[in-house]
Amino acid sequence: xxxxxxxxxxxxxxxxxxxxxxxxxxxxxxxxxxxxxxxxxxxxxxxxxxxxxxxxxxxxxxxxxxxxxxxxxxxxxxxxxxxxxxxxxxxxxxxxxxxxxxxxxxxxxxxxxxxxxxxxxxxxxxxxxxxxxxxxxxxxxxxxxxxxxxxxxxxxxxxxxxxxxxxxxxxxxxxxxxxxxxxxxxxxxxxxxxxxxxxxxxxxxxxxxxxxxxxxxxxxxxxxxxxxxxxxxxxxxxxxxxxxxxxxxxxxxxxxxxxxxxxxxxxxxxxxxxxxxxxxxxxxxxxxxxxxxxxxxxxxxxxxxxxxxxxxxxxxxxxxxxxxxxxxxxxxxxxxxxxxxxxxxxxxxxxxxxxxxxxxxxxxxxxxxxxxxxxxxxxxxxxxxxxxxxxxxxxxx
Numbered sequence: 001x002x003x004x005x006x007x008x009x010x011x012x013x014x015x016x017x018x019x020x021x022x023x024x025x026x027x028x029x030x031x032x033x034x035x036x037x038x039x040x041x042x043x044x045x046x047x048x049x050x051x052x053x054x055x056x057x058x059x060x061x062x063x064x065x066x067x068x069x070x071x072x073x074x075x076x077x078x079x080x081x082x083x084x085x086x087x088x089x090x091x092x093x094x095x096x097x098x099x100x101x102x103x104x105x106x107x108x109x110x111x112x113x114x115x116x117x118x119x120x121x122x123x124x125x126x127x128x129x130x131x132x133x134x135x136x137x138x139x140x141x142x143x144x145x146x147x148x149x150x151x152x153x154x155x156x157x158x159x160x161x162x163x164x165x166x167x168x169x170x171x172x173x174x175x176x177x178x179x180x181x182x183x184x185x186x187x188x189x190x191x192x193x194x195x196x197x198x199x200x201x202x203x204x205x206x207x208x209x210x211x212x213x214x215x216x217x218x219x220x221x222x223x224x225x226x227x228x229x230x231x232x233x234x235x236x237x238x239x240x241x242x243x244x245x246x247x248x249x250x251x252x253x254x255x256x257x258x259x260x261x262x263x264x265x266x267x268x269x270x271x272x273x274x275x276x277x278x279x280x281x282x283x284x285x286x287x288x289x290x291x292x293x294x295x296x297x298x299x300x301x302x303x304x305x306x307x308x309x310x311x312x313x314x315x316x317x318x319x320x321x322x323x324x325x326x327x328x329x330x331x332x333x334x335x336x337x338x339x340x341x342x343x344x345x346x347x348x349x350x351x352x353x354x355x356x357x358x359x360x361x362x363x364x365x366x367x368x369x370x371x372x373x374x375x376x377x378x379x380x381x382x383x384x385x386x387x388x389x390x391x392x393x394x395x396x397x
Contacts, residue, residue, distance in 0.1 A: 012115040012122035016321075019329040024125065027324045028107055030153055031127055038146055040105040040129050045087035047080060047108075053090060054079040056306040062086070065112045080111045084126050085315060086303065092132040093307035101133040107320065117292050121321065128297070128317030135312035137248055140281050140299060141255040147295050147316040148260050151285055154323040156294060160264045162284045163253055164271025166298075167245035168236065172214055175239065176207045190219050191272050210238070219270035225253050228267045245269075245280075252281055274298060283316070294322055332375035334359035335389050339367070349380065349387040358389075 009015065016024065032042060050071075055063050065082040081087060084106050092102050107127040115122050129146060131139050144161070151159050169190070173183050182205070189197045198219065202212055214235045221228055221235075229250055236242040246269065253265050273296070274282060282298030297316025335353060337360055340346050353360050361374045371379055371392045378389045 010122075012120065014121060014123070020324075023327050023329050024320055024324045026330055027154060027327060028127065028320055031150055031320070032105065032107060034149065034153055035105040035129055035146070038103070038129075038142075040103040040146075043088060043091055043104050043106055044108065045081070045084055045091065045106065048078050049081070049087065051077045051079040054081060054086065056086070065114060067111055067113055082110055082112045083317075084108060084110060084128065085130060085300075085317060088130045088315075089132070089300075089303040089313060090307045092130070092313075093303075093309040093311060097309065098133065101131060101139070103129065103131050105129045120292075121319070124319040125321050126317050127320045127323075128315060130313060130315035132311045132313045135299075135301060137251045137255065137281075139312070140248075140252050140314050141259075143297060143314050143316055144252065144256055144283055145259055147283070147285060147297060147318075148256075148263055150316075150318065151287075151295060151323070155326050156287050156323065158264075158288050160266055160286045161256065162266045162268055162271065162286060162293070163249060163281065164268045164273075164283075165245040165249050165281050166272065166274075166278050167248075167280060168218070168232075168242045168269050169272055171236075171239050171242040171245075172211050172218075176205075176211045176215075186215075187272055190270060193219055195220075210235075221270065222268040223266060225250065225265065225267045228269065232269050248281055281314075294318060333378075334361055334374065334376040335378045335380055336360075336371040336374055336376040337362050337380040339363040339365050346380070346387055353389070 036042070048069075051066070051068060054066060062082045067080040067082075069078050069080070070076070071078045088104050088106060092098070092104065096102060105128065107125070110124050110126050112122045112124070116124070127150075129143065131143055148159065148161070169187075173186070178186065186198075186201060189201060198215070202215060207215070217235060218232065221231055229246060232246055233243065236246065249267060249269070253267060256263065257265060271282060273284065277300055278298040279301045280299030282296075284293035284296035286293050295316055295318035297314070299312075299314045301312045302310040303313050335358055337346065337350050339362065350360050350362065359375075360380075361376055371377070376392070378391055380387050381390055382388075383390075
């Protein structure tokens with residue numbers, strides 16, 4: 001390996017330099033304060049766990065994205081988390097064991113074997129909330145509205161909310177009596193919206209007429225609820241579970257439209273993202289110019305079953321690095337103090353300024369960098385018998 005290669009980072013792995021790190025950290029603090037104001041408590045799940053725990057329940061879909069290693073103490077296989085949600089579910093079900101609703105939030109890094117998209121990161125800085133112990137539209141609406149407020153705090157505009165429900169597809173699969181292999185093939189086709197492959201799939205199988213018509217049309221029946229819902233009800237007539245899912249979608253979008261009227265809502269009853277993971281409504285937020293959602297979530301009831309408690313659950317997550325893309329770095333301000341360790345008056349002044357919330361950089365002996373390189377717009381100078389903070393320009397800088 002030559003010298004240049006020693007400094008290369010793996011594909012999808014990036015470092016954050018001071019200006020970018022300051023933007024992300026500022027947003028992280030604001031968002032966690034926002035979540036606290038809604039009653040969400042901060043938790044810190046471990047970076048690694050035994051593989052069985054990470055991939056149990058809904059987490060099994062993450063196996064392909066999870067880095068695995070052998071624990072040198074126990075000899076058991078461990079995994080580095082690719083997603084934090086299953087860990088928070090374990091904490092609610094096994095560690096907290098509360099009877100009523102539990103609101104938890106988190107913000108930490110994850111690690112994935114593959115980036116989410118071309119040029120994406122394999123180390124998302126994942127922030128999110130999870131609401132356990134309540135099923136239904138009210139808790140779904142709370143999580144969606146908090147997700148939208150997260151985007152607003154991040155400075156993202158022109159948000160489109162995409163909403164679907166996996167219960168529709170589940171009923172169609174049940175009525176079609178498809179085997180596991182056919183179900184997986186159909187799911188993959190619908191996730192990719194591959195029309196030609198879907199037509200070939202349906203042509204090669206004899207399905208009930210109603211199911212066939214619904215599968216032909218539903219994947220492309222998307223848009224405004226006033227247009228989508230009536231036609232979806234026609235296609236799903238007589239399918240009680242699917243019709244109930246449409247009722248839940250209508251109630252959820254109505255609640256969101258009432259409290260966030262500026263958000264464009266896009267109803268997609270054929271959406272299957274996270275089909276194996278979710279059990280009800282699912283939602284994702286998009287902004288112009290990005291093909292991948294900036295935040296996403298949904299209902300995933302019974303995730304805690306493998307940990308001893310099958311609790312209703314809903315939540316959302318986002319990569320805070322993506323949320324921070326449009327934000328500007330906070331202005332670098334501060335005071336440069338001279339190097340004079342023997343001057344007790346100077347030391348007291350530096351301590352006092354720091355206690356007042358000022359950023360004070362103490363110069364080091366032989367230092368050649370000026371205030372600008374240290375991010376300081378002021379200097380401490382001794383004038384009129386005392387140490388004073390004066391602007392660099394005023395001091396001739």
